[in-house]
Amino acid sequence: MTKINIDKEKCIGCGTCVAMFPEIFELGDDGKSKAISDDYTGAGYDKDTIEQACPTGAISIEE
Numbered sequence: 372m373t374k375i376n377i378d379k380e381k382c383i384g385c386g387t388c389v390a391m392f393p394e395i396f397e398l399g400d401d402g403k404s405k406a407i408s409d410d411y412t413g414a415g416y417d418k419d420t421i422e423q424a425c426p427t428g429a430i431s432i433e434e
């Protein structure tokens with residue numbers, strides 16, 4: 372099963388993932404990104420595009 376993981380130690384809360392993939396990410400109360408959906412393919416995105424969008428490499432996807 373697909374799972375999107377965010378390394379909270381690496382996330383700097385830049386908001387890039389939220390801006391690029393608003394169906395998938397939002398910023399939490401801690402100022403860090405969190406995944407609100409794992410269905411990125413349904414939203415029209417692919418694994419590499421999402422992982423590479425993060426400037427700190429905080430996003431990893433298990434397929």
Ligand code: SF4
Pocket residue numbers: 377381382383384385386387388389403404424425426427428429430
């Ligand atoms: S793009 Fe990366 S560093 Fe920026 S908010 Fe998203 S997970 Fe955090």
